[in-house]
Amino acid sequence: MGATYGQFCPVAKAMELLDERWTMLVVRELVSGSERFNDLRRGVPRMSPSLLSKRMQQLVRAGVVERVQTGSDVRYVLTQAGHELLPVVEAIGTWGVRWIGEIGDEDLDPQLLLWDMHRHVDHDAVPSGRTVISLRFTDVAPSTRDWWLVVDDGAVDVCDADPGFPVSVSIETGLRRMTEVWRGDVSWQAALRARTIEVRGPERLRRALPTWFTWSVFAAVARPA
Amino acid sequence: MGATYGQFCPVAKAMELLDERWTMLVVRELVSGSERFNDLRRGVPRMSPSLLSKRMQQLVRAGVVERVQTGSDVRYVLTQAGHELLPVVEAIGTWGVRWIGEIGDEDLDPQLLLWDMHRHVDHDAVPSGRTVISLRFTDVAPSTRDWWLVVDDGAVDVCDADPGFPVSVSIETGLRRMTEVWRGDVSWQAALRARTIEVRGPERLRRALPTWFTWSVFAAVARPA
DNA sequence: CGGTATCCCCGTCGATACTG
DNA sequence: CAGTATCGACGGGGATACCG
Numbered sequence: 276m277g278a279t280y281g282q283f284c285p286v287a288k289a290m291e292l293l294d295e296r297w298t299m300l301v302v303r304e305l306v307s308g309s310e311r312f313n314d315l316r317r318g319v320p321r322m323s324p325s326l327l328s329k330r331m332q333q334l335v336r337a338g339v340v341e342r343v344q345t346g347s348d349v350r351y352v353l354t355q356a357g358h359e360l361l362p363v364v365e366a367i368g369t370w371g372v373r374w375i376g377e378i379g380d381e382d383l384d385p386q387l388l389l390w391d392m393h394r395h396v397d398h399d400a401v402p403s404g405r406t407v408i409s410l411r412f413t414d415v416a417p418s419t420r421d422w423w424l425v426v427d428d429g430a431v432d433v434c435d436a437d438p439g440f441p442v443s444v445s446i447e448t449g450l451r452r453m454t455e456v457w458r459g460d461v462s463w464q465a466a467l468r469a470r471t472i473e474v475r476g477p478e479r480l481r482r483a484l485p486t487w488f489t490w491s492v493f494a495a496v497a498r499p500a
Numbered sequence: 501m502g503a504t505y506g507q508f509c510p511v512a513k514a515m516e517l518l519d520e521r522w523t524m525l526v527v528r529e530l531v532s533g534s535e536r537f538n539d540l541r542r543g544v545p546r547m548s549p550s551l552l553s554k555r556m557q558q559l560v561r562a563g564v565v566e567r568v569q570t571g572s573d574v575r576y577v578l579t580q581a582g583h584e585l586l587p588v589v590e591a592i593g594t595w596g597v598r599w600i601g602e603i604g605d606e607d608l609d610p611q612l613l614l615w616d617m618h619r620h621v622d623h624d625a626v627p628s629g630r631t632v633i634s635l636r637f638t639d640v641a642p643s644t645r646d647w648w649l650v651v652d653d654g655a656v657d658v659c660d661a662d663p664g665f666p667v668s669v670s671i672e673t674g675l676r677r678m679t680e681v682w683r684g685d686v687s688w689q690a691a692l693r694a695r696t697i698e699v700r701g702p703e704r705l706r707r708a709l710p711t712w713f714t715w716s717v718f719a720a721v722a723r724p725a
Numbered sequence: 726c727g728g729t730a731t732c733c734c735c736g737t738c739g740a741t742a743c744t745g
Numbered sequence: 746c747a748g749t750a751t752c753g754a755c756g757g758g759g760a761t762a763c764c765g
Contacts, residue, residue, distance in 0.1 A: 278521065278738090279604075279606065279607075280522075280525065280546065280607075281546050281606050281607055281609065282525070282544075282546075282607060282609065282612060283603050283607045283608060283609070283612070283613070283679050283682075283683060284525075284528070284593070284596075284612075284616070285592075285593040285594075285595075285596030285597035285600065285683065285718045286524060286525065286528045286589055286592050286593040286596060287525055287528075287596075287607075288596045288600040288603070288607070289592045289593065289595055289596030289599075289600055290524045290525065290592065290596075291600075292600070293519075293592065294518075294519045294520070294521060294523075294524060295519070295757090296503065296519060296757080296758075297505075297758090298519075299511060299515045299519060300505065300507070300509075300511065300512055300515065303509070303511045303512075311726080311727085312726075312727050312728065313726065313727070313728095316727095319507075321505065321506050321507075321759095322758095322759095323758075323759060323760070323761085324727085324728065324729085325728085325729065325730080325731095325758085325759090325760095326757090326758060326759080327728090328727085328728060328729075329758095331728095337599075337600075338599065347726075347727085348726090349726080349727065349728090355724065356595075356598070356599040356724075359595055359598065359599070360595060362591045362594075362595075363588075363591045363592055363595055364511055365591075366587045366588045366590075366591040366592075367510075367511050367514045367515065367518065367588055367591075368509070368510040368511040368514065369510075369587075370510075370514055370581075370584055370585060370587075370588055371509075371510030371511060371512075371513045371514030371515075372510035373581075373584065374514075374562075374563065374581040374584065375510065375513040375514055375516075375517070375562075378508050378513070379504075381504065381506050382504075382505075382506055382507060382508045382512075382513070383508060384506065384507065384508070387507060387508070387509075388508070391509070454508050457508075458508060458510065493510045499580065499581075503736095503758095520737095521737080521738075522738095536746080536747085537746075537747050537748065538746060538747070538748095541747095546739095547739095548738075548739060548740070548741090549747085549748065549749085550738095550739090550740095550748085550749070550750080550751095551737090551738065551739080552748090553747085553748060553749075556748095572746075572747085573746090574746080574747065574748090
C-alpha cells in the first residue's frame with residue numbers, strides 16, 4: 276500500500292490510499308462505469324498494465340471494489356465504499372475544471388476524447404437504427420486525424436478506421452477546440468458561431484447532435500469570472 | 501510540479517497537483533485556518549521543513565495560496581481557488597471516516613491530537629477567564645502522558661509541561677480512546693458510561709466540557725452499519 | 726481477455742544541519 | 746520565525762516482454 280502519514284485524521288487515512296499516482300483516475304473510470312480490466316486500461320492508456328493490476332489489488336484490499344470472476348469473465352464491481360467515492364471525484368473535478376484552466380498540448384488525446392464521448396452517448400436521444408458520427412481533427416497528425424463513433428442499438432463503437440457505413444453527421448474541428456467544448460470551456464453554440472467547429476449533414480441531425488451526448492457533469496460547472 | 505498524466509480530464513489535471521505526498525494534508529491545515537509556516541508544520545510534524553517549503557511554493561504557483569509578507573511577518577492566505585478546496589477536503593474526510601476504520605498505533609499522536617483540539621475550542625462556550633483542561637493518557641510513555649490546554653481570552657495554548665495554573669477539569673483516558681472519541685468513532689457519552697474516560701472537576705464544568713469544542717465535521721458523519 | 730514478470734532508472738522524499 | 750542546503754537511499758513506476 277502507499278506510504279503512511281502517521282495521522283489519525285480521516286483525510287490523512289483516506290489519502291494514504293487515494294494520493295498514489297493513477298489511483299484517483301482509476302476510481303474515476305470505475306465510477307464512470309468501467310468494470311473490465313481492458314476497459315479500465317482504455318481510460319488510463321498511459322498507465323502500464325502491471326501498475327494498473329497493482330492498483331486494482333490495492334483497491335480490492337481497501338474495499339473499494341470487488342473482483343468478481345464468473346468463469347473466465349472478470350469484473351471489478353464497486354462496493355458501497357466505492358460508490359461513495361463519487362462525491363470525491365466530483366469535488367475534485369469541479370475544482371479542477373474551475374481552477375486548472377490551462378490544458379497543455381500533451382493533455383490532448385483524440386483516443387481518450389473519443390473514449391470519453393463514447394460512454395456519454397445518450398441512447399434515448401440518438402435516432403434508432405445505426406447512426407455514424409465522423410470526426411476529423413484538422414490539427415493533428417494524419418494517423419490520428421479521423422475517427423468514427425458508430426451508435427447502434429444501445430452500443431457504441433469507437434473506430435480509428437473507416438467502418439464503411441454511411442456517415443450521418445460529420446464534425447470537423449481542431450482537437451484542442453473539440454476538447455475545450457467537451458470540457459465545457461467553450462460552448463457548442465459559440466464554437467459553431469465562431470466557425471471553429473464545422474458540422475455537416477442533414478439539418479435535423481446537425482441540430483440534434485449536441486443532445487446525443489449526456490455531457491460530463493463538469494462541463495456544466497460555472498467558471499470563475 | 502508533480503508528474504503529469506497527459507489527460508485533459510479535470511480530475512486528472514487537479515490530481516497532478518493534489519496527489520503529491522503531503523499536499524492534501526497541507527491544504528487541510530490551510531482550510532483549517534493555519535496561515536504561518538510553523539503553524540502549518542505543527543499540523544504535519546512528520547513532514548520535513550524543506551518539503552513543506554517546496555509544497556507551499558507549488559501551492560502558490562497553482563494559485564491556491566498567496567504568500568503575503570508584511571515586514572518580517574509571513575502568511576499564506578488562501579485564494580478563492582484555495583477556499584474552494586474545502587469541499588474536496590470534506591468529501592475526502594467524510595469518505596475516510598466512514599471507510600477507513602482501522603487506526604494503527606502509529607497513527608496515534610498526542611501532540612497532533614492536542615493541536616487539533618486546540619483549534620476547535622469554542623470560545624463562546626468556554627467560561628470567561630482562564631480555563632485549564634488537563635489530559636492524562638494512561639497508555640503512553642511518561643514523557644507524552646500529560647498535557648494541558650490553557651484557554652484564556654480567545655487564545656489557546658497547548659502545553660506538555662504543567663503550566664502551573666489551577667486545573668479546571670481533568671481528563672484521564674487512553675490515547676486511542678481519546679482519539680476515537682475525537683474522531684467520532686465513539687461518543688463522549690458512551691465513553692463516559694463505559695468508564696473508559698474519566699473526568700474530574702466541578703460537575704457543572706464536567707457537564708459543559710464537551711460543549712467547549714466545536715467537534716470536527718467528520719465526527720458527526722454517520723458511520724456505515 | 727486479463728493479467729505477470731522483470732529490469733532498471735530517476736526523482737522524491739527523508740534526515741539533518743544550518744542561516745538570516 | 747521562516748525557511749535553505751545538502752545528500753543519499755530507496756522504491757515507485759515506466760517500459761517491455763511474456764503467459765494462460
